[in-house]
Amino acid sequence: MSGTLGHSLVPQALCHPYVSESKDHLGISRNLSCGVSLASKADQVLCNKGKPLLSTKFLDKGLTVTKVKLSWRTRRAAVTMVPRAVLATDPSSELAGKFNLDGHAELEVAVSASAPISVLQIHIQITNSSGSAILHWGLICEGKNKWMLPSRHPDGTQVYKNRALRTPFVKAGPNSFLKLEIDDPDVQALEFLILDETQNKWFKNNGQNFRIQLPRRDNMKQNVSLNVTPPVLLPEDLVQIHAYLRWERKGKQQYTPEQEKEEYEAARAELLQEIARGVSVEELRAKLTKKTSEAKEPDTPEQKIPNELVQVQAYIRWEKAGKPNYSQEKQLMEFEEARKELQLELDKGISLEELRKKIMKGNIQSKVSKQLEKKNYFTIERIQRKKRDIMQLINKYTPDDAKKRISYTSRTPTILESFAKSKEEQDGDHIVYKKSFKLDNKELLVLVTKPSGKMKVYIATDSDGPLVLHWALSKAAGEWMLPPSSTLPPGSVLLDISCETPFVKSSLPDLFYQAVEIQIDGDDFVGMPFVLVSDGNWIKDCDSDFYIDFSNESMKTKKEAGDGRGTAKDLLEKIAEMESDAERSLMHRFNIAADLMEWAGDFGELGLAGILVWMRFMATRQLKWNKNYNVKPREISKAQDRLTNLLQNKYKTHPQYREILRMIMSTVGRGGEGDVGQRIRDEILVIQRNNDCKGGMMEEWHQKLHNNTSPDDIVICQALIDYVKSDFDVNVYWNTLNSNGITRERLLSYDRAIHSEPSFRPDQKEGLLRDLGNYMRTLKAVHSGADLESSIATCMGYKAEGQGFMVGVQINPIIGLPSGFPELLQFILEHLEDKNVEPLLEGLLEARVELRPLLSSSHDRLKDLLFLDLALDSTVRTAIERGYEELNNAKPEKIMYFITLVLENLALSSDDNEDLIYCLKGWNHALEMSRSKNEEWALYAKSFLDRTRLALSSKAEHYQHILQPSAEYLGSLFSVDKWAVNIFTEEIIRAGSAASLSTLLNRLDPVLRKVAHLGSWQVISPVEVAGYIVVVDELLAVQNISYNRPTIVVAKSVKGEEEIPDGTVAVLTPDMPDVLSHVSVRARNSKVCFATCFDPNILSDLKQNEGKLFHLRPTSADVVYSEINESELPGGSSQSLKEDQSSVSVTLVRKQFNGRYAISAEEFTSDMVGAKSRNISYLRGKVPSWVGIPTSVALPFGVFEKVLSDDSNKQEFKDSLDHILQLTECWDQLQNQKLSSLPVKSESSVHAEQVE
Incomplete structure (x- = not known):
């Protein structure tokens, strides 16, 4: 809107619209509020008093309101006619019609004539209606019984299947109204039904249509209702005033357009009731104008409130409301409400200066000024989207070649991998424990096997320096016990509670390794602790002893993992081996991931999927972020930076993998070189110093940040901000933490645990909010790649000044961004x-x-x-x-x-x-x-x-x-x-x-x-049936069950390839299998009712009736269902129904092989292929040319048997027969159980399609 708003208090465009209507109006206005508020309507009526709703000047910045005096007489002169609402004082006349609907609602119909005399008006009213009534109607002409649909009908009328009209009633208070106008002289009667949409309930007249016989036009007199006392006029301005008074009594609520319309008609209904009791229009006018005059008399403010404060208060209200898009009229109302709120504060005794300080907090004044400068106060502007060809957005890439996906198998194994493989094969793959550890840039492999009951421990490394194994055995985890002499390898030296054994050097061509082999008899020991000694230096596992677990649990887990089919198995196993090193810190994890990226790329999409799964497990805290290792924030951000740079390069060179690469990046975070990460460490010290909070929880968090920062710190920072904003409510602090997955136990699990709760003084509030808000941006810059504000700041460039020892950061803006x-x-x-x-x-x-x-x-x-x-x-x-x-x-x-x-x-x-x-x-x-x-x-x-x-x-x-x-x-x-x-x-x-x-x-x-009249069902196989309801999750889970009574299966999931269980008479599902799917064809051929239901309420109703006997009657677009008794079944019982339904026998005729192993669609016949294949062939020539028919090739009948009988398949054929015999023998025992648990090879099953 413009900076200067010339705004008439009662603009003509907002006045209530007037239309010419008959004076014998029953009480329905065809033109309602048109978006004008009730308050606005009443003000328009009363504006002749010269008292505008708002003050004449609101804003110093040029927003003014022009005072306009407009009398009722002047306003009326500008309009051709004023609408009138009337009350038919005898609506129960015999001709008009009065009907009882459901005990508390009544239907009243009155008929009158208007100018011209040829137009009949039919007024229909439902008292105590639900508010969603629809008139389903048509007209009867002379000599015809079929409904005629007139072209003249009320707004909102819809044509229903070209057989009837449907018109919604207008709700007014507890009643609903509707007016029809009939101008066809041949019409003799109106016939209709009432539909309550909310209850899906039809109202009829004793089972028949309601019928209102219409009078002949030549027997009528103009403006006289039939058998109805002449109506009383109700001026529209009184309805407006009364609507305003109702709005005031209800606390001046903000109505939606629909609610405003209802309120307006409710006001009309109340006035009509007053007139019916004998109150004259003049008495009503005197009563209403007196009340409104009193209601509109403004209170004189004790102090004048500056307009800039009103602007600020109005802005605050607008922000709290969610910054909605206000019309100009609504803006003015908001200003007045803001002024009233401020006046209430002054009335409580607060001074104007105190009021100013209270609302002028933070940068609120600059926000208001900025909004005014944009000239869009209270208005949400929208960007103008550019016109583009959306087809230019298409991405299409060729899927990975299967051979390329498995190319990684040719990778040369490392020396330790070859060592492990040879020992595993030597010991019969009886693996108890296997794990790799990092030794600087070398590797240590530990392998434990147990062939023939003897434990063998292999420890090997590709490190070439002199190495000694310092080891012991344990009967309890972590214990050091002297090993028995029988277990000592050659060259070992016994100490007090341990033993030292030198590594034996060995080599293959161009490869070197050294190893120790220990053999342990019996099962007396549960594990083996050890450390390595090299040139007098002790080498440990993250400052702890290495420990080998003999319990076999680790390898049991690996066996439970399956064979890794459909994965980059070697990569995943390598990731699992490296996890003990990766969990030391996020720096280690990101560096290991960077090391594996090139290898992952060799696996194609599956390799990147493995990296994504690993990083996602990390991001969702399923893996440890830190274990006994201190790392500087800048080292973490540098490792992140290295990994994300590799992902960026892969994104450039492999566009077909961009989607999965984006997902990996979202789990990692942006990272950054040097100063970006270092600032995390420095800035927390500045916060503590500036705000005098150097002890307690802040000191514990400071120690964590210095030793191992992580994405958890973003949540902790937000929790502190919320805690301070809530005036130091510690429950808010815990709510923020818990809602983001951080519990008290997790805080205590950090290497530098956080034990304390925050505790600050009120005078620290402003400084903490400022500094923690700035610190949040620093944390997100490193840990949160998908944070919008930090991402925008990085692209636009920013500079964070250093302070004392704290380093500064400068990020340059990105060059080459699009214009605007x-x-x-x-x-x-x-x-x-x-x-x-x-x-x-x-x-x-x-x-x-x-x-x-x-x-x-x-x-x-x-x-x-x-x-x-x-x-x-x-x-x-x-x-x-x-x-x-x-x-x-x-x-x-x-x-x-x-x-x-x-x-x-x-x-x-x-x-x-x-x-x-x-x-x-x-x-x-x-x-x-x-x-x-x-x-x-x-x-x-x-x-x-x-x-x-x-x-x-x-x-x-x-x-x-x-x-x-x-x-x-x-x-x-x-x-x-x-x-x-x-x-x-x-x-x-x-x-x-x-x-x-x-x-x-x-x-x-x-x-x-x-809207499309599609109904709630899609009927695939329309068969009328009766059966007992059984509810299952998947049809697949019960496809091999045989029900012993007629059953209606309600299945949550139907894929299309399942068989229909024996004894099933109907399958109902919310799923949408293809109409040509296997299960659909089987249902139609077997005369089983099969339908998809789209209404969750209907499905819920059926599920709640599980076990009960129901009757289903499908139509073309619906399924009518009802509960019945067994006595209502054909034959009187479920047993007889089952016999009836199974009385039709099917004879299978073996098809003969015709010598052809494959045929084209032109050769499809009933002797060669089944019905599904023939249907495709049948479509040729039957559909328009623009409908494509799939190219089809089929294996004809007999091919399966012919192939099995070939000499090269004799063993497979025998195996198939054996499995069929096995199934036959087990069938009687497993009739009501799943057969899927049997160990039957899928390739041995006989395809039933071949004997159709």
């Missing part, structure tokens, strides 16, 4: 906390699209741009989740628009996004169809909703295939909690936009189904 990009980022920062998230989402997406060309280049600051893009991506997700409430009552168009935004965000983060982009294109077109009122928009949108779901399913399956096997294998090697492994892939998906998109689709689906 800094302003776009500033817009995003200013609107991060807005309640209305739509402008923020548009800004975030525009920024991501602008960044995209730079991310595909070899920019020298690519890493910083990537972290900015990750932060923008993450903020889209959090903003969408915050905006769910905004969508609760939103129209379908808004939900669809949000879907396009989230879908675009997901496409920008995906490697292979072609299908997502086509979905986005479809949604954009659906939006255009909806806005242009195209009748097919809902069907079109539903088709792309289904396609988007398929794209999401495909993406989820890809993640499951690539990530979950690695998570399970590495999780087992690490002994990670089972729950964390099970939900690993699910949590990866939830961390992105896919989960938000799925939620939005689920919100929109029932709306589209309703």
Whole structure:
């Protein structure tokens, strides 16, 4: 809005709209408030008193209100006619009609004529209605019984299946109203039903349609209601005044447009009731204008409140409300409310100066000034998105070649790997313990085997210096006991409680190693402690003794991990071996990860998946971050910097892996050379010195920060900030920690434990908030790659001055950013906390699209741009989740628009996004169809909703295939909690936009189904059945069960490849298997009812009736179900029904091999292939040319048997018969159990399709 607002208190554009109507109005206004507040309407009526709602001048900066005097007489002269509401005083006349609906609601109908005489008005009122009533109606013409649909009907009317009209009632207080106008002289009667949408309940007239016989037009007199006393006029201005008084009595609430409309009509209904009791219009006017005059008399303020304080208070109110987008009228109301709040404070005795100090805190005044300078006070501006061809956003890469994925097998093993492999083969792979340790730049291998009951310990290293093993044995963990002499290798020397054995040097061509071999008889010992001695120096494991555990638990875990199929197994095992070194500190972990990156790249996508799983386990605190090792913050940030630089380079050279590389980077953090990490160590000292907090919890945290900083420090810093902001409520401190996964036990587990709770003085508050806020930026700059503010600061450049011993930091701005990009980022920062998230989402997406060309280049600051893009991506997700409430009552168009935004965000983060982009294109077109009122928009949108779901399913399956096997294998090697492994892939998906998109689709689906008249069911096999309900998670889990009575299976998951269990008469599921899937074809062929239900309430109702007998009657688009008794079954019992349903026998005829092993679609016949294959062939020539038919080839009947009978397959054929015999023998014992537990080879099973 402009800096100077010339604003008439009662602008004509905001006046209540008037239309010409008949004087015999029953009480329904066709034109309601049109967005004007109730207060505004009453002021317009009373403005002739010369007392405006607001003061004439609010702002020093030029925001003025022009006082306008407008009398009622003058205002009325400007309008052609004034609407009138009337009360039909005898609505129960026989001709009009009066009906009882459900005991407490009544239906009243009155008929009258208006000018011209040919127009009939039908007034319909429901008393005590629910508020969601719909009139389902049509007209009866002379000589016809079929409903005629008139072209003249009320606004909001919809045509239902070209057979009826549906018009919603207007809610007014406890009642609902509707007016119809009939201008066709041939119409004899109105027929209708009432539908209550909330209860899905129909109201009829004793089982029949309501029918109102209409009078002949030539027998009517103008403006006379039939059998109705002439109406009483109710001026509209009285309705406005009464609505305002109701609004005042209710505390001047902020109404939505729908609530305002209801309030307005409720005021009308109350006045009509007064008139019905005999109160005249003149008496009502006198009564109402007196009350309003008293209500509007303003209190005289004792002190004049400066306008700049009103501005600040109004700004504070606006911020608390979530920075909504206010209209000009609403802005003025907000200023008045702010003034009233300040006046209340003054009335309590506070001085004006004290009031000024109270609200002028921090930088509030500069915020207000800045907002005024932008000339958009109380208005959320929106960025203008550039027009682009979305097809340019497509990424498409060729999948990894399978041969390339396994190329790592040719890698030459190290000398210690060859040593270990030879010993494992020598001892029959009876491995008890195996682990590698780092010795500077060399390696130490420990291998324990147990062949023939004898324990063998091998300790080898590729270090070439003289080495001695100082060792003992333990009967209790950690104990040092003198080994028996029988266990001593040659050259050993016994000491008091230990033994020393020199390493024996050995070599292979060009390779050197030295080793010790110890053999231990019996099972008396549980472990072996040792250290190494080299030239008089003791070599330990992180300042502790090395210890070998003989309990076999570690190798048991590895066996439970499975064979590692579908993973980069060698890489994962190497990661597991290095974990004992990696857990020493984050510096060690990041350096080890950097060392393994090149090798991981040799495995392709599976190798990077292994790195991601490892880093994700670390980020979610499933692995240790620190163990007995002190490390400087700058050393951690340097190690991070090294790893992220390698990831950045891989991102440049391998575009097909960019999605997974982005995920790895999000778990690591940005890092930085030297001063960035050092500042963590220095700045905490400055905070302690400046704020006099050198002891207690702050000193303990200081020690932790100096010795091993970690991402936990961001949470601790935020907890301290929240604690100080809450006026030192320690419960707030713990709530912040606990909600972010940091417990008291975790604080105590640090090498430098934090024992104390924070304790500060009130005078420290301001300094601590300032300094901790600055320190948070320093912590996030190192540990949080996806933090938006720190990412933007890094890209825009910043300078942090040094102070005393504290180093300074200067980050230069990135060169080559798109034009206007800094302003776009500033817009995003200013609107991060807005309640209305739509402008923020548009800004975030525009920024991501602008960044995209730079991310595909070899920019020298690519890493910083990537972290900015990750932060923008993450903020889209959090903003969408915050905006769910905004969508609760939103129209379908808004939900669809949000879907396009989230879908675009997901496409920008995906490697292979072609299908997502086509979905986005479809949604954009659906939006255009909806806005242009195209009748097919809902069907079109539903088709792309289904396609988007398929794209999401495909993406989820890809993640499951690539990530979950690695998570399970590495999780087992690490002994990670089972729950964390099970939900690993699910949590990866939830961390992105896919989960938000799925939620939005689920919100929109029932709306589209309703608008498109699709119903709640998709019936695949329509068979009327009766059976007992059984609820299962998966149809696959019960496919081999045989039910002994007719059963309706309600299955949460149906994939499409399952068999239908014997005894099943119906399968109901929320899943959507393809109509040509195996289970769909089986259902139709076996006459089993099969349907998908899209309504969770219906499914919940069916599940709650598990075990009960139900009858199902499918229609083309619905399934009618009801509970029945056994006596209602055909034949009178479940047993007879089972016999009836199984009475039809099926004879299988063996098909003969015709000599062809494969045939094309043109050769498909019933003698060659099954029905599914023939259906594809049948479609040729039956569908339009633009519908593509898949190219099809089939193996004809008999091929399977022919191949099995070949001499080369005799053994396989015999094995198959043996397994079939085994199944037959077990069948009677396992009829009601899963057969999947039997050890039957899948390749031996006979394909039933071949004997159709």
